[in-house]
Amino acid sequence: MSASSHRGRGSGGAGPARPPVLVVHPGAELYGADRVLLGSVAALVADFDVTVALPGPGPLTAELEALGARVVRCRMPVLRNGALRPAGLARLVADALRGLVPALRLIRRHGAAGVYVNTLTLPSWPLLARVAGRRSLCHVHEAEQSLPRLLRRGLALGPALAHRVVANSGFTRDVLAEVAPRTARRSTVVHNVVPGPPVLRPVRETLTGPLHLLYVGRLSPRKGPQVAVAALDELVRRGVDARLVLLGSVFTGYEWFEAELRTTIAAAGLDDRVDFVGFRSDVWPHLADADVVLVPSVGDESFGNTAVEAVLAARPLVVSDHSGLREATAGYAGVRAVDPARPEEWADAVQAVTGDWGATRAAALEDAAQAQRRHTSSRYRTELVAQVRALTRELRGEL
Structure with missing residues (x-):
């Protein structure tokens, strides 16, 4: 275990001591769940002395320290797809054994007011919190309804062991709740805080020249960049002069998928119409350059931060018609929801959005204002801090 030299705002100086909370997160990048973690830590640091445990280095560390959190590194088992293979399982066991004692030390030292476990891929931490006599909260961002039931039960172990x-x-x-019914009575829904762009740039008034499409997210089969490419192909076949930007990168081990995607693009003659720009921590300039955003997830989405970011940027949006994406985009007039398995429907939706551009542009601006009200940091902070404070009150027998 190693600690950052940054001590956080609550570790010294004058003023009353704040209750110590240990936050645990499975990575140090700046994708969806990582950005939600930043919102959570920003909500907690005003009321708690926050220490964040990460499994390794990455750009998330500096962002957390800038918020005033203490950051430490601790080896920990993280449930990922690779754990289903022999080598992955061996590493999972090794991480669990070697990280056991350091994790217990962190929990005892920094988790007196609670252990906040971010995502259900860290099942050992709620268990270790119980061993250490601490109370824990598991923040669930995943809704993998399509996984085998036995695997879903395994993933539900963390929330099942958590107190909230x-x-x-x-x-x-x-x-x-389908695989862990007892979690329903101690579960609370808190919709994500999603910061908007620093400056709102409305979509352009007239569509002259190529139509600019944007995909934001991991380059992975379940996120559906292949659907975005297929939709582009269909639009070009219909005579639409369109371009597509793919904003994102692959997980290590999924390089084959990017290679396959590039091969598909080349075979369709779309090389000059698709731009791979890789990962960017600041998505707003790319959203500002887009005319229509595509969120074509093939697998279930627990919520859909990317979709909300597009709405906040006042961009017309086409999303997959399933799972949490429906919940994230409910009530927005500038959003179209279609079947991810039918590229022709994506092309239809894009053409419908651009067919009455003035009305679409006005609806997108109204949607952005509504999204700002829904996803304010003040609302998120109030709701999340209440859940963490409840851990201490439960420990004292006040609830």
Whole structure:
């Protein structure tokens, strides 16, 4: 275990000591769950002395320290797809054994007011919290309804062992309760805080020149960049002059998928119409350059932060018609929801959005204002801090 030299705002100086909370997160990148963690830590640091445990280095560390959190590194078992293979399972066991004592030390030292476990991929931490006599909260961002039931039960171990559960959507809560019914009575839905762009740039007034499409997210089969490419191909076949930006990168070990995607693009003659720009921590300039955003997830989405970011940027949006994406985009007039398995429907939706551009542009601006009200940091802070404070009150027998 190693600690950052940054001590956080609550570790010294004058003023009353704040209750110590240990936050645990499975990575140090800046994708969806990582950005939600930043919102959670920002909500907690005003009321608690926050220490964040990460399994390794990454750009998330500096962002957390800037918020005033103490950051430490601790080896920990993280449930990922690779754990289903022999080598992955061996590493999972090794991480669990070697990280056991350091984790217990962190919990005892920094988790007196609670252990906040971010995602259900860290099942050992709620168990270790119980061993150490601490109370824990599991914040669930995943809703993998399509996984085999036995595997889903394994993933539900963390929330099942936690004293409280926060779900990022009603869909997430319900999917969890299907395999762990007892979590329903101690689960609370807190919709994500999603910061908007620093400056709102409305979509351009007239569509002259190529139509600019944008995909934001991991380059993975379940996130559906292949659907975005197929939709582009269909639009070009219909005579639409369109371009597509793919904003994101692959997980290590999924390089084959990017290679396959590039091969598909080349075979369709779309090389000059698709731009791979890789991962960017600041998505707002790319959203500002887009005319229409595509969120074509093939697998279930627990909520859909990417979709909300597009709405906040006042961009017309086409999303997959399933799971938490419905919940995230409910009530927005500028959003179209279609079947991810039918590229022709994606092309239809894009053409419908652009067919009456003036009305679409006005609806997108109204949606952005509504999204700002829904996803304010003040609302998120009030709801999340209440859940963490409840851990201490339960320990004292006040609830």
